[in-house]
Ligand SMILES: Nc1nc2c(ncn2[C@@H]2O[C@H](COP(=O)(O)OP(=O)(O)OP(=O)(O)O)[C@@H](O)[C@H]2O)c(=O)[nH]1
Ligand code: SF4
């Protein structure tokens with residue numbers, strides 16, 4: 001039985017934050033919408049139980065996020081435990097540990113990864129992420145392409161920082177055999193008037209126009225109705241996806257995901273702040289599967305498109 005919210009949107013996938021810890025310090029980090037630091041992380045058993053219960057409602061797609069999911073020592077155990085319930089198991093990572101982890105993660109059951117790569121220039125990379133790890137991440141991407149394909153490279157485009165690198169990144173994606181995701185900087189409504197947002201926000205609509213011109217093929221995904229452009233380069237065809245969430249009613253109308261915070265709460269939308277429903281306390285107090293499923297239903301009914 002599929003779960004639908006009050007706006008007729010089915011919930012088909014979970015985005016589970018495993019931790020709020022991260023070894024990077026990206027200055028625009030949105031912490032997957034988790035506004036307060038929470039040390040109380042779910043155990044592998046608790047994550048498995050949640051995923052098992054969700055799978056009864058046709059939720060068979062799971063994305064592991066953070067913070068940085070690979071800083072968890074038990075990451076392989078988590079992947080191993082949840083894979084049996086999941087058809088598409090992916091992870092969004094900064095790539096810093098992929099060189100050593102790509103193969104074991106694949107063996108444990110991870111299907112694919114998205115790796116943040118905001119610049120190919122070491123100095124710009126350092127300015128954005130706060131660390132000097134571009135080389136390590138590039139090596140990790142090379143390894144990921146071997147074991148966790150299709151690999152997506154996430155580039156959040158920011159004015160005056162990396163907006164001049166878009167087309168180099170398109171080429172790099174083709175050369176590496178990865179998909180490029182160009183992501184528009186996003187923030188909740190109340191932040192859009194801040195100096196910070198105005199300084200760095202770089203609208204991707206003009207870039208999409210250019211992609212449209214250069215594309216040999218354009219497809220549309222069900223999720224968020226995101227468009228994918230197939231762009232010829234010197235290294236073959238690059239696949240480029242555009243994530244343009246701000247003020248995008250179509251994006252939100254086609255949102256099929258429910259978030260889970262690292263401390264065991266359902267979170268109905270990345271940009272909302274009044275939308276948390278705790279299930280971990282109930283789990284730890286001995287709630288039955290049916291009771292946890294009931295909390296899941298309540299969370300689904302709280303979902304609302306943010307831009308409407
Ligand atoms: N507003 C909003 N932004 C999102 C949402 N999903 C992804 N994003 C943005 O897109 C960025 C990249 O997302 P990823 O974690 O790589 O996952 P994804 O691309 O959505 O998922 P797949 O295509 O299934 O791999 C995030 O950091 C967000 O900025 C969403 O549901 N709402
Ligand atoms: S790598 Fe991701 S979680 Fe870590 S600081 Fe950067 S954006 Fe935030």
Ligand code: SF4
Nearest residue numbers: 252255269270305306
């Ligand atoms: S409703 Fe919109 S802003 Fe909220 S998570 Fe879904 S796509 Fe993102």
